[in-house]
Amino acid sequence: MQGTLAIHGGCKVKSTPFGTGKRFGLEEVRELVEALEQDTLFYHAGEKVKTFLARFNELYGITHSVAASSGTAAIHVALGAAGVTVGDEVITSPITDQGTLIGILYQNAIPVFADLHPRTYNLDAASVERRITSRTKAILVVHLAGTPADMDPIMEVARRHDLAVIEDCAQSYLARYKGRLAGTIGNYGCFSTNDFKHISTGDGGIVTVNSGQEEEYRTVHAFADKNYQRLEGEVFRDLDYLAPNYRMTELQGAVGIAQLKKLPWICGKRNEYGERLTEQIREIPGILPPQVPEGSRSSYWFYLFRLDPAQFRCDRDTFTQALREEGIPAHPGYIPRVVYQQPLFQNKQAYLHSSFPFDRSPDVSYDKGLCPEAEAILETSIRLPVSEFFTPGDIDEMAEAIRKVAAYYRR
Numbered sequence: 001m002q003g004t005l006a007i008h009g010g011c012k013v014k015s016t017p018f019g020t021g022k023r024f025g026l027e028e029v030r031e032l033v034e035a036l037e038q039d040t041l042f043y044h045a046g047e048k049v050k051t052f053l054a055r056f057n058e059l060y061g062i063t064h065s066v067a068a069s070s071g072t073a074a075i076h077v078a079l080g081a082a083g084v085t086v087g088d089e090v091i092t093s094p095i096t097d098q099g100t101l102i103g104i105l106y107q108n109a110i111p112v113f114a115d116l117h118p119r120t121y122n123l124d125a126a127s128v129e130r131r132i133t134s135r136t137k138a139i140l141v142v143h144l145a146g147t148p149a150d151m152d153p154i155m156e157v158a159r160r161h162d163l164a165v166i167e168d169c170a171q172s173y174l175a176r177y178k179g180r181l182a183g184t185i186g187n188y189g190c191f192s193t194n195d196f197k198h199i200s201t202g203d204g205g206i207v208t209v210n211s212g213q214e215e216e217y218r219t220v221h222a223f224a225d226k227n228y229q230r231l232e233g234e235v236f237r238d239l240d241y242l243a244p245n246y247r248m249t250e251l252q253g254a255v256g257i258a259q260l261k262k263l264p265w266i267c268g269k270r271n272e273y274g275e276r277l278t279e280q281i282r283e284i285p286g287i288l289p290p291q292v293p294e295g296s297r298s299s300y301w302f303y304l305f306r307l308d309p310a311q312f313r314c315d316r317d318t319f320t321q322a323l324r325e326e327g328i329p330a331h332p333g334y335i336p337r338v339v340y341q342q343p344l345f346q347n348k349q350a351y352l353h354s355s356f357p358f359d360r361s362p363d364v365s366y367d368k369g370l371c372p373e374a375e376a377i378l379e380t381s382i383r384l385p386v387s388e389f390f391t392p393g394d395i396d397e398m399a400e401a402i403r404k405v406a407a408y409y410r411r
């Protein structure tokens with residue numbers, strides 16, 4: 001027997017606290033002390049950022065990456081290095097963090113939104129291809145919530161139309177797509193080490209240079225360091241194109257070295273817990289767990305599942321509230337609305353008192369209904385937290401609460 005819902009005065013499914021743990025320890029302290037003992041916190045003079053990147057490259061099986069001050073900065077650097085510029089169009093996902101979009105607009109390019117796969121919540125290659133115009137320069141793929149996008153058809157579209165591909169991996173460390181790591185498939189992969197991601201350096205970012213070409217590596221590096229060319233032995237400081245200062249400090253690099261050692265364990269646990277939850281809720285009528293492309297692996301930054309509204313007597317928000325009363329910290333959807341519905345796009349105003357660069361591409365639409373699947377995902381989904389510090393029992397109780405609430409509200 002399921003019993004009375006907690007929202008109606010019954011017993012909570014989850015009556016014990018979720019597992020917790022500390023993400024920083026003596027390993028980070030030791031690295032930080034060493035960084036300070038160098039008597040410099042400048043990445044080029046010290047060893048910490050260099051070591052952080054070398055370990056990251058090893059973990060990812062790549063030869064070149066560049067540090068940045070944030071994930072947003074990393075994405076801007078990739079766009080700049082890809083030559084995205086005034087009036088270009090960049091096709092991306094309507095469900096993402098705004099950090100995906102900032103760099104596009106700072107390059108005075110125009111974000112164009114394609115629709116998503118209903119169950120992976122990632123870009124659908126056919127929709128991407130329909131959005132391509134003569135101005136399209138790049139595809140900025142977001143691997144949402146730890147799950148890799150279906151990259152093969154996206155790379156094929158990019159090849160056919162000669163477009164750069166940038167992967168936003170801020171939420172998807174060590175996500176695997178058919179054996180390959182997300183972030184190593186397109187031209188560049190961008191990562192965030194802000195305090196909410198799988199690993200944290202307070203703030204920070206990484207750009208991978210997947211061509212492995214020395215020349216391109218130098219371009220990416222200079223774009224994150226106000227165009228200083230420091231990799232040749234001798235420093236060249238001639239400003240030959242516009243580039244921001246997005247440098248990472250030695251303090252961030254130091255913490256990053258210690259955090260990277262924990263990353264495989266963190267992603268392993270999250271994968272285990274996400275899969276465990278899916279296994280337990282997949283047979284519940286009306287519950288649609290997230291899907292991962294075949295042969296691929298998610299590192300579940302969060303867990304987003306959908307309801308089939310036709311199968312329930314309640315709306316999504318009531319279902320979410322009932323879960324919360326059962327002791328499960330559920331949230332309705334992810335971001336409040338698709339990004340093109342936000343004021344910047346509705347008003348076509350990136351810069352105060354200016355309609356540039358939107359006036360360069362007047363035909364680009366940000367109307368409601370533009371990406372129906374993305375809009376439906378945000379209206380019918382429920383988000384659950386995933387943590388490497390949870391216990392298997394925590395996951396089982398989440399599943400039990402979903403089963404209980406679903407049984408009560410089933411039509």
Ligand SMILES: *Cc1c(COP(=O)(O)O)cnc(C)c1O
Nearest residue numbers: 070071072097099100170192194
């Ligand atoms: C976190 C995040 C970013 C931006 O990272 P910051 O380090 O906060 O700038 C970009 N894209 C996605 C999908 C993110 O989740």
